[in-house]
Amino acid sequence: MGKDAISVVRQACRKFDHDGTRILDILWEVQQRLGCVSGETMDLLAAELSTHRIEIEGLVSFYSFFSEEKKGKIVIRLCDDIVDRFAGIERVAKVFSEELGIGIGETSTDENFSLEFTSCIGMSDQAPAALINETVVTGLTPESARVIARSLKKNLDPSALVKKKGDGSNADGLVNAMVKNNIRKKGEVLLADKVPAEAGLRKALKKKSEEVIQEVLDAGLRGRGGAGFSTGLKWSLARKAKDTRRFVICNADEGEPGTFKDRVLLTERADLIFEGMTIAAYAIGSTSGILYLRAEYAYLLPYLERVLTRRRRSGLLGKNIGGKKGFAFDIRIQLGGGAYICGEESALISSCEGLRGEPKTRPPFPVERGFLGHPTIVNNVETFCCAARILDGGPRWFAAMGTAKSSGTKLLSVAGDCAKPGIYEVPFGIGVADVLDMAGADEPTIVQVGGASGEMLNRGSFHRKICFEDLSTGGSFTTFNASRNLLKIVDYFLEFFVHESCGYCTPCRVGNVFLRERIQKIMEGYAVKADLDYLKDLSRTIIMTSRCGLGNTAPKPVLSSIDQFPVVYASLLGDGGEGLQAGFSIQKALEESRRIAKRTSMIYDPFYGGSSDESMA
Amino acid sequence: MSNGIVFTIDGVEVKGNAGQTIMDAADQAGIYIPRLCDVEGLEPQGSCRVCTVKVNGRPAAACTQPAADGIKVENATLEILNWRRDLIRMLFHEGNHLCPICEASGRCELQAMGYRLGILQPAKYPYLQPVRPIDASHPDIMLDTNRCIRCGRCIRASKDIDGKNVFGYVGRGIHKRVGVNGKNLAQTNVHLDDRAIALETCPVGCIIRKGLGFFTPIGQREFDRAPIGNAIEKTAVKKVKK
Numbered sequence: 001m002g003k004d005a006i007s008v009v010r011q012a013c014r015k016f017d018h019d020g021t022r023i024l025d026i027l028w029e030v031q032q033r034l035g036c037v038s039g040e041t042m043d044l045l046a047a048e049l050s051t052h053r054i055e056i057e058g059l060v061s062f063y064s065f066f067s068e069e070k071k072g073k074i075v076i077r078l079c080d081d082i083v084d085r086f087a088g089i090e091r092v093a094k095v096f097s098e099e100l101g102i103g104i105g106e107t108s109t110d111e112n113f114s115l116e117f118t119s120c121i122g123m124s125d126q127a128p129a130a131l132i133n134e135t136v137v138t139g140l141t142p143e144s145a146r147v148i149a150r151s152l153k154k155n156l157d158p159s160a161l162v163k164k165k166g167d168g169s170n171a172d173g174l175v176n177a178m179v180k181n182n183i184r185k186k187g188e189v190l191l192a193d194k195v196p197a198e199a200g201l202r203k204a205l206k207k208k209s210e211e212v213i214q215e216v217l218d219a220g221l222r223g224r225g226g227a228g229f230s231t232g233l234k235w236s237l238a239r240k241a242k243d244t245r246r247f248v249i250c251n252a253d254e255g256e257p258g259t260f261k262d263r264v265l266l267t268e269r270a271d272l273i274f275e276g277m278t279i280a281a282y283a284i285g286s287t288s289g290i291l292y293l294r295a296e297y298a299y300l301l302p303y304l305e306r307v308l309t310r311r312r313r314s315g316l317l318g319k320n321i322g323g324k325k326g327f328a329f330d331i332r333i334q335l336g337g338g339a340y341i342c343g344e345e346s347a348l349i350s351s352c353e354g355l356r357g358e359p360k361t362r363p364p365f366p367v368e369r370g371f372l373g374h375p376t377i378v379n380n381v382e383t384f385c386c387a388a389r390i391l392d393g394g395p396r397w398f399a400a401m402g403t404a405k406s407s408g409t410k411l412l413s414v415a416g417d418c419a420k421p422g423i424y425e426v427p428f429g430i431g432v433a434d435v436l437d438m439a440g441a442d443e444p445t446i447v448q449v450g451g452a453s454g455e456m457l458n459r460g461s462f463h464r465k466i467c468f469e470d471l472s473t474g475g476s477f478t479t480f481n482a483s484r485n486l487l488k489i490v491d492y493f494l495e496f497f498v499h500e501s502c503g504y505c506t507p508c509r510v511g512n513v514f515l516r517e518r519i520q521k522i523m524e525g526y527a528v529k530a531d532l533d534y535l536k537d538l539s540r541t542i543i544m545t546s547r548c549g550l551g552n553t554a555p556k557p558v559l560s561s562i563d564q565f566p567v568v569y570a571s572l573l574g575d576g577g578e579g580l581q582a583g584f585s586i587q588k589a590l591e592e593s594r595r596i597a598k599r600t601s602m603i604y605d606p607f608y609g610g611s612s613d614e615s616m617a
Numbered sequence: 618m619s620n621g622i623v624f625t626i627d628g629v630e631v632k633g634n635a636g637q638t639i640m641d642a643a644d645q646a647g648i649y650i651p652r653l654c655d656v657e658g659l660e661p662q663g664s665c666r667v668c669t670v671k672v673n674g675r676p677a678a679a680c681t682q683p684a685a686d687g688i689k690v691e692n693a694t695l696e697i698l699n700w701r702r703d704l705i706r707m708l709f710h711e712g713n714h715l716c717p718i719c720e721a722s723g724r725c726e727l728q729a730m731g732y733r734l735g736i737l738q739p740a741k742y743p744y745l746q747p748v749r750p751i752d753a754s755h756p757d758i759m760l761d762t763n764r765c766i767r768c769g770r771c772i773r774a775s776k777d778i779d780g781k782n783v784f785g786y787v788g789r790g791i792h793k794r795v796g797v798n799g800k801n802l803a804q805t806n807v808h809l810d811d812r813a814i815a816l817e818t819c820p821v822g823c824i825i826r827k828g829l830g831f832f833t834p835i836g837q838r839e840f841d842r843a844p845i846g847n848a849i850e851k852t853a854v855k856k857v858k859k
Contacts, residue, residue: 039800054785056797061787061796304855355787361663463649472739503767504833505664510707514742538742541703544676545666 001040007307008033009041011046020049022336023180023354026557027066028060036070062356062502063174063337065120065295072107074152075117076100077131081257082492083415086484089128092145093117094259097151107596112156119496120257121296124415124478126181129307133156136179169267174303181264182422184324185438187403189389190265190382195272198316200391204279205324213239213281214330214385218395220407223498225251225343226381226450226474227549228406231387234377237367237520238284242374242460248280248289248329249371249378250334251348258476259495263413264423266293266300269385270307274331276384277323279391281329282376289331292331292488295338304333340500344548346370347380349501358502358547377407382411382475402428410475417442417481434472436479443481446565449474452493453553458564486561486568487523493557495521501550508551511542526585529573532562584591622686626670627693631684639679639690640668647853649846651701651733653708653726653820654768655680660777662803667704668729669696671821675816699744703733709739711791713746713763720830721822723838727766728821729845745791754803757827765795765823770808783807795823 014027016022030037037045043055060066078084078093095113097103100113107114123129126138134617137148137159148161165171166179180243186192204212217232238246254262265273277289293301308331310315321329339357340349346360349371360366370376379387386408392396399407404440406428412435415421419440426435436444447457449466450473457464462470480489494516503509521527539555546552562569578601590601620635627650634641636662643650654665661680666677672777673689678692691697708727716722732737752760767786772795775783782803787796799805807814814824 052782052785052798054782054796055786056784057796058787062789233676361661364685498790501790503788503790505666506704506711506767507666507795508709509743509791512704513745514707514710517743538691538703541700543703545669545700547663547666547678 001038001044005034005041006044009044009047011537014448014513017047020051021352023049023051023056023059024063024334024351026236027056027063027337031066031071033339035073036067038070042068044125044150052286052485052534058356059147059337059354063339065338070107070111072112072114073113073156074112074133074158075116075131077116077117077121077128079121079129080117080130081120081127082122082436082489083124083258083478083485084127084491085488086128086180086416086480087127088141091142091153092128092130092140092546095142095145096551097548098148098438100155113152118338118499119255120259122254122263122294123179124258124260124413127179127415128599131296132161133425135159135161136177136299138178155530168474169270172303174268174306175267175300177299179263179267179591180418181268181423183264183268184414184420184422185419185426187425187427189393189398189409189425190269190272190385190411191423195269195389197271198275198322198389201213201275201279201316201322204282204391205322205327209239209283209285212279212391215395216283216390216616219328219386219390219398220395221383221386221390221398222407222412222468223380224386224474225380226256226453227470228468229474231379233284233380233381234367235280237365238286238375238377241368243375244285244368245374246284246286246321246377247371247374248277248284248286248331249348249352249376250277250289250291250381250384251343251345252297252376252381253292253294253296253336253340254381254474254502255343256453256474256476257476257493258413258415258451258502259474260415261423261475263297263300265381265385266304268305271311272379272385272388274307274311274317275329276379276388278316278329279387280326280377280379280384282321282327283377287328290371291331291333292342292350292352293335294342295336298335301333301335308333323612341550342500344550345549346392348374348378356502358504359550380474387413388482399450401467403469404469405469410466410473411477412466412473412477414439414477414479416479417444417484418479419519426466428467432466433465435466436462437478439479439480441479444479445482446480446484446486446544448478448480448489448557449473451478452496453549453556456489456557456560456564461564486565487519487572489522490557490561491516491519494554497550497554501554503546505544505545505551508547508554511538511551512544512554513541514538515555519558521585522569524585524588525572525574526588527573528575531573532569622684622692624684624686624688626690628811630826631690633684635683635685637684639670639672639677639684639688642684643679643690643692644849645849650679650690651846653730653766653772655677656770656818656820658778659770659773660807662773663768664710665704665766667701669704669791669828670789698734702736703741705730705734705736705751706739706741708743708766709736710742710766711747713749719822719827721764721819723833723835723841724816725822725840726820726845729840732840733844733846749794752797752802753827756803757809758802758807759825760797760802761823761825763823764821766821767793767795768820769795770818770820771795771824772815774815774818775811777843778812779808781806781811781813783811783813801858 010093039058046053128140129138170177221231222228332593342351346359412424459464506582631646652668663678663681749762772784
């Protein structure tokens with residue numbers, strides 16, 4: 001290990017006071033400056049931080065954005081969301097591959113470039129998209145990919161790729177992104193043109209903290225991440241906890257495929273988010289907060305840091321906030337490492353503590369024992385924004401919108417085959433058909449509400465309503481036209497879960513692999529009716545025995561697609577035929593022999609002597 | 618007793634203390650709830666999910682779920698038995714388990730659990746047949762990771778009992794595995810007296826003592842004599858006799 005590398009590691013450790021809970025930040029520094037966290041680096045980090053190499057290795061191997069192998073100076077991460085796939089990310093990948101002379105998962109020999117696929121980066125409304133280091137590039141075509149690759153080869157500068165900046169704060173010098181907000185419908189609560197600054201906080205500080213919680217309860221606010229737990233109840237439980245060191249955490253780990261509404265709130269409503277967190281801190285009696293920002297949104301970090309600095313200067317963070325004597329609160333931003341599971345609140349807490357992002361055993365729940373063992377509330381970005389608006393507009397105003405059990409408005413991230421993909425702020429209770437109309441959906445045939453862990457709908461279900469009583473969603477709403485292959489969508493979701501399962505518990509770690517295997521068997525045309533029973537049976541075991549929400553919902557794409565599209569499945573099932581045992585694929589069975597013999601079969605391959613058909617591989 | 622609680626498991630009344638897990642109380646009462654990652658003396662982590670029971674109708678891991686007064690626990694129902702069979706099969710199919718040639722055969726908890734739950738041949742799922750390394754770097758200990766079921770008993774034993782960190786989890790999802798604190802086992806400060814490598818810590822045949830294979834004749838091995846869980850159930854029989 002060179003002297004320079006050693007000093008990079010030591011500097012990073014000093015920067016964070018050798019604090020083991022800040023190890024993710026330290027790993028970010030090291031990864032960015034050295035291109036990897038090698039075995040030697042792990043040894044040094046372990047010594048510097050008084051921990052063990054295996055703990056560091058555990059982290060580096062858990063988070064997608066860290067790597068033990070050396071990565072190129074420029075890492076191109078192509079978004080592998082289903083919308084991006086249908087929008088042609090494969091063709092874009094091919095161009096990058098040709099231009100840079102490397103395949104997916106490879107690093108160029110000059111160590112300038114790495115090319116890889118990554119899970120949804122929150123740009124489904126402008127797909128295909130990619131992350132080039134922290135720079136986002138959107139609306140990619142094979143042609144634009146070629147221009148980008150050539151420009152990068154020339155100057156190795158991703159920021160130079162941003163020619164035309166996006167709207168709103170995307171054009172801010174610290175964001176400097178070509179990302180478009182695509183705000184298609186503004187509602188009264190979040191995206192209205194006039195959202196008065198700090199009005200909610202000012203009103204809250206005039207009330208007792210119990211009264212603040214009561215207002216949130218009266219408004220009927222429920223968690224916007226999708227689970228729909230009562231926000232007021234969560235706050236009151238944390239407030240009642242004996243331990244008076246309490247934490248407020250904002251979940252900005254927006255990882256559900258097809259969701260991008262927090263991206264827009266983070267740029268256009270950053271103050272409202274922090275205002276909501278500050279109100280929550282006042283309500284539960286907390287002095288410190290964390291905004292957990294997903295690694296994919298690292299491009300927003302400098303901008304958000306500046307908003308925090310400005311708030312500190314204006315007396316909206318720090319001591320005696322808003323002139324309220326004795327009320328002190330501050331917020332730090334924790335950058336994630338690339339792991340969908342960290343959107344689960346207890347896994348997010350683990351990650352904030354510098355651990356592998358694995359869910360914690362519950363009970364105890366975070367409101368009793370959360371961050372570093374102290375009572376903690378974790379709420380979604382949108383939830384904090386709603387809370388701030390409730391304190392300003394009043395619970396009655398808020399509860400008048402939406403349905404009986406789902407008050408207020410909801411941000412939907414609409415993407416897929418439609419004329420107007422983007423953000424729609426709609427009152428809860430809106431019908432699926434209405435959303436499709438607004439978005440100008442093209443021949444909507446399959447609609448996925450709630451992302452990978454959500455529900456798949458056929459045409460006969462478009463009367464259903466978006467609310468906690470019917471279809472709950474964290475915001476993802478994806479429409480597919482009649483040309484899209486249902487099984488490809490299901491297979492994508494399962495691939496996503498296999499990749500993003502933390503692996504802690506058996507059913508989620510292993511079961512999802514088996515689900516995917518069987519869906520692929522159906523795609524290949526070798527499945528029989530019994531395979532559907534197998535899928536349902538396996539799904540049930542995974543749902544009932546998994547340890548957290550990821551495993552509890554991972555089989556949903558399988559079950560809801562079988563339920564909603566039985567005819568599609570039936571058309572793909574066979575009875576074996578040609579005297580062969582049902583479900584047996586002679587081609588698949590031959591693959592191994594072909595590989596070992598390094599030649600094709602005289603009987604089963606029509607072009608004997610050539611290489612085996614690629615489609616069989 | 619002020620903190621005493623009473624609840625039922627499959628309709629049988631069980632007495633316990635507040636603060637106990639369902640598993641603890643069941644063990645005390647001589648009711649066996651199948652488990653693999655949980656073992657006496659280590660903090661439970663609820664990862665294998667074999668101890669899944671229903672508590673007032675909702676699934677929970679008995680090893681981590683607190684017992685509470687008046688709860689209704691379901692344990693030995695056909696529905697739960699089938700879940701457990703599926704979980705055991707998943708573990709068999711995930712790794713490479715060749716019982717007839719394995720040193721742990723007869724004392725292997727995975728194998729014994731398969732037999733107890735009525736699985737004679739795990740054939741329901743596809744075999745993943747992963748390519749996994751063998752770490753034979755240490756002069757006295759060998760790790761055959763083909764047989765590892767990610768229960769983490771060695772990790773917790775090393776941390777919590779030995780006060781070391783010889784083992785730890787690395788990777789994610791299906792690639793999650795148990796790693797060692799160094800390039801290989803020989804580079805760690807593992808010691809033959811460590812609880813982490815004691816025979817009873819690894820439930821399968823992953824952590825192996827060199828020179829100590831097949832030391833018990835067939836017919837006299839632990840689970841040749843009685844099925845897994847028998848030691849716990851025996852205490853219930855005694856209690857009834859009293």
